[in-house]
Amino acid sequence: MPSFKLDELEIPFEPGDTVIQAAHRVGVDIPHYCWHPGLSVAANCRMCLVEVAPPPGRPAMMLDVLRQDPTTGEYVPAKKPKLQPACQLKAAEGMDVRSQSSPHVAEARGAVQEMLLLNHPVDCPICDQAGECRLQDYWLEHQGTRKRMRDEVIHKPKAQVFGPTIVYDAERCIICTRCVRFCEEVAKDPVLDVRERGNLNEIVVSPGRQLDHGYTLMTEFVCPVGALTAVDFRFKARVWFLRSVRSVCQGCATGCNAFLDYDPRNQTLYRHRPRENLQVNQYWMCDHGMLDYRRAHEDRFVSAYVGEEEVTLEAGVNAAASALREVEPERLAVVLSAQHSNEDNFALLTLARDYLGTGQLFITNKPHGEADGILRHADKNPNTLGVEQLCGTTPPRPLQDLLAAIEAGQITHVLALSSVAPCEVEALQRLKRLVLITPFDGPLAGYADVLLPAATWAESTGTFVNFKGMAQESERAIRPEADARPAWKLIGALGRALGYAIDWQRLSDVRLAMATDPGAVVAPPPSARMAPVGAAE
Amino acid sequence: MAFSLNEAQEREFEDILARYPNQMAACIPALHFCQDANENWVSPEVIQFVAERLSLPTAHVLGVVTFYTLFNQEKPGKHQVWVCRTLSCALRGSEEILAHCEKRLGVHAGGTTQNGRITLRTAECLASCGSAPMMQVDKDYYENLTIEQVDQILDRLMQEA
Ligand code: SF4
Ligand code: SF4
Ligand code: FES
Ligand code: FES
Numbered sequence: 276m277p278s279f280k281l282d283e284l285e286i287p288f289e290p291g292d293t294v295i296q297a298a299h300r301v302g303v304d305i306p307h308y309c310w311h312p313g314l315s316v317a318a319n320c321r322m323c324l325v326e327v328a329p330p331p332g333r334p335a336m337m338l339d340v341l342r343q344d345p346t347t348g349e350y351v352p353a354k355k356p357k358l359q360p361a362c363q364l365k366a367a368e369g370m371d372v373r374s375q376s377s378p379h380v381a382e383a384r385g386a387v388q389e390m391l392l393l394n395h396p397v398d399c400p401i402c403d404q405a406g407e408c409r410l411q412d413y414w415l416e417h418q419g420t421r422k423r424m425r426d427e428v429i430h431k432p433k434a435q436v437f438g439p440t441i442v443y444d445a446e447r448c449i450i451c452t453r454c455v456r457f458c459e460e461v462a463k464d465p466v467l468d469v470r471e472r473g474n475l476n477e478i479v480v481s482p483g484r485q486l487d488h489g490y491t492l493m494t495e496f497v498c499p500v501g502a503l504t505a506v507d508f509r510f511k512a513r514v515w516f517l518r519s520v521r522s523v524c525q526g527c528a529t530g531c532n533a534f535l536d537y538d539p540r541n542q543t544l545y546r547h548r549p550r551e552n553l554q555v556n557q558y559w560m561c562d563h564g565m566l567d568y569r570r571a572h573e574d575r576f577v578s579a580y581v582g583e584e585e586v587t588l589e590a591g592v593n594a595a596a597s598a599l600r601e602v603e604p605e606r607l608a609v610v611l612s613a614q615h616s617n618e619d620n621f622a623l624l625t626l627a628r629d630y631l632g633t634g635q636l637f638i639t640n641k642p643h644g645e646a647d648g649i650l651r652h653a654d655k656n657p658n659t660l661g662v663e664q665l666c667g668t669t670p671p672r673p674l675q676d677l678l679a680a681i682e683a684g685q686i687t688h689v690l691a692l693s694s695v696a697p698c699e700v701e702a703l704q705r706l707k708r709l710v711l712i713t714p715f716d717g718p719l720a721g722y723a724d725v726l727l728p729a730a731t732w733a734e735s736t737g738t739f740v741n742f743k744g745m746a747q748e749s750e751r752a753i754r755p756e757a758d759a760r761p762a763w764k765l766i767g768a769l770g771r772a773l774g775y776a777i778d779w780q781r782l783s784d785v786r787l788a789m790a791t792d793p794g795a796v797v798a799p800p801p802s803a804r805m806a807p808v809g810a811a812e
Numbered sequence: 813m814a815f816s817l818n819e820a821q822e823r824e825f826e827d828i829l830a831r832y833p834n835q836m837a838a839c840i841p842a843l844h845f846c847q848d849a850n851e852n853w854v855s856p857e858v859i860q861f862v863a864e865r866l867s868l869p870t871a872h873v874l875g876v877v878t879f880y881t882l883f884n885q886e887k888p889g890k891h892q893v894w895v896c897r898t899l900s901c902a903l904r905g906s907e908e909i910l911a912h913c914e915k916r917l918g919v920h921a922g923g924t925t926q927n928g929r930i931t932l933r934t935a936e937c938l939a940s941c942g943s944a945p946m947m948q949v950d951k952d953y954y955e956n957l958t959i960e961q962v963d964q965i966l967d968r969l970m971q972e973a
Contacts, residue, residue: 482860
């Protein structure tokens with residue numbers, strides 16, 4: 276592989292790489308605002324300027340400049356080499372690039388910083404981006420000086436509503452055009468552009484339009500400063516109090532890799548944002564997925580119910596056991612769920628096949644919707660393929676078949692995971708008993724005789740297999756609320772209440788059992804680099 | 813009200829588009845043409861029209877219009893007068909000419925007379941330095957100006973039918 280020198284490091288590159296790209300790939304950061312690994316090159320911020328040494332034996336091209344003497348304040352003639360933007364500069368074999376080691380680069384970065392902050396309101400205390408803002412990070416690292424401009428700053432519109440999800444502050448905007456390029460290149464809806472010029476520049480929404488495509492929150496995410504803010508997150512939290520886990524989005528079968536940000540003090544989720552995975556979602560997520568984290572706190576069951584009555588978890592498990600004890604195996608059906616992890620489904624499948632002895636296996640899922648040709652998949656369930664793989668050669672039948680069997684009187688008892696359904700489920704009222712294990716309210720919940728409160732994906736670690744067959748782990752963020760417990764744990768307790776020797780205390784116990792079953796896939800630990808809050812691109 | 817071109821204008825518009833390798837490249841000439849056909853200003857309807865005809869995002873066309881000062885985002889007077897004030901003209905008395913125009917017309921540079929006939933503007937070098945001081949009226953240059961000549965020009969513009 277060819278390579279070039281960046282300060283003292285040898286950086287390998289692929290043909291066509293720019294200097295910043297090759298460095299980024301090996302984890303070396305060249306300061307930048309407008310460059311984004313997933314977008315076209317605009318080269319407008321000049322933060323990434325580097326010095327390239329001339330070829331051996333040739334003099335450097337020096338420019339005449341005026342440099343301010345800090346002691347006298349006077350401008351005196353000086354020389355500096357012509358610097359080049361690393362985001363646009365193609366890497367070449369043997370190139371000698373100086374980033375951290377060049378005093379000229381340090382001076383240029385300081386100047387860029389000073390210029391970007393000339394008209395900036397410095398309203399960091401009330402800015403959502405504070406703590407993960409490049410202007411802040413780079414000021415400390417690359418400027419560290421006061422601005423010299425004595426004029427009144429230019430004032431521009433603040434808190435402009437761009438659409439239902441995004442608010443724009445023109446005074447904080449550095450016109451890097453990341454948001455513009457994102458809309459055009461990734462969301463395929465060029466609804467943003469730049470108006471005016473120079474220090475009057477601002478981002479504008481297309482006349483007669485709103486910023487309202489399916490990926491609007493990504494514009495906030497790619498904005499390197501606090502100019503674009505998300506209505507959902509505005510003034511809700513200070514990012515330095517948040518912690519992140521590596522989650523997998525539950526919104527559809529694409530299985531976008533994400534960070535789930537939560538506040539450990541109040542065990543509350545605040546944000547869902549993309550985690551780079553070039554095989555799955557690249558750098559992006561859709562709005563639905565980014566807002567889907569809110570569901571973890573909504574429409575929940577956090578205690579057990581027998582009929583309408585709220586009971587202790589123990590009483591609930593016992594009631595579930597007696598409901599299932601009274602039935603012949605051939606009259607009992609078990610419903611797996613495309614909404615739950617491999618671990619949860621494996622536990623249920625084991626209980627059904629190995630202990631309850633029923634072969635009546637079904638699967639439930641959310642109804643399919645639209646795909647958008649970008650990320651969103653028509654299958655709105657995160658683990659359809661995982662459940663199918665678990666069941667091996669006898670795939671679970673769709674829920675519609677179960678309803679028909681109930682109508683025909685063949686099935687009288689059902690043990691089901693999750694309350695979702697792809698269709699109308701009135702036939703369930705003919706059941707003698709429905710035992711439901713679910714985190715959320717949903718179509719099935721109204722028919723449950725016994726309901727056990729499961730943990731959401733945010734409250735438990737599990738494996739989800741996306742439509743490409745990639746098994747991915749989603750980590751637990753917060754503790755299960757009240758009596759909620761991971762579904763596999765509830766299933767184990769139910770098995771023990773039925774008198775079976777199931778002893779899963781920890782997730783690793785379930786995973787150990789899964790290791791002997793070739794269909795039961797456990798995801799390897801998340802591969803993407805762990806980025807703390809704010810460090811994502 | 814929607815903006816449209818008549819048949820002859822349509823032919824000319826198409827002719828402009830045909831001269832460029834792609835439609836985006838034709839954006840500025842197309843806007844100039846439509847501005848001329850729309851009482852000298854680029855209304856939101858004109859932006860919409862150009863965006864649709866050139867298959868460009870509306871926001872992009874708006875960006876172009878707001879970038880260049882020669883596109884009027886508001887309706888100007890019937891005539892536009894630009895007084896050059898760059899070095900050569902300044903040395904030859906453009907300041908007096910501008911002051912005179914402002915006084916005569918009762919507006920500051922950038923404003924439009926009450927009767928809507930003249931919009932007065934300043935310009936940077938219009939590349940006619942050898943015949944400074946000068947001003948541009950609509951698409952014509954008036955050079956080697958004296959205050960008397962300026963008066964004659966303004967009189968004509970204010971009075972003509
Ligand atoms: S809003 Fe943000 S992303 Fe868009 S141009 Fe301004 S600083 Fe860049
Ligand atoms: S595309 Fe699917 S998996 Fe990705 S963020 Fe959207 S809903 Fe979530
Ligand atoms: S990153 Fe903005 S110019 Fe290179
Ligand atoms: S300075 Fe007026 S035309 Fe050049």
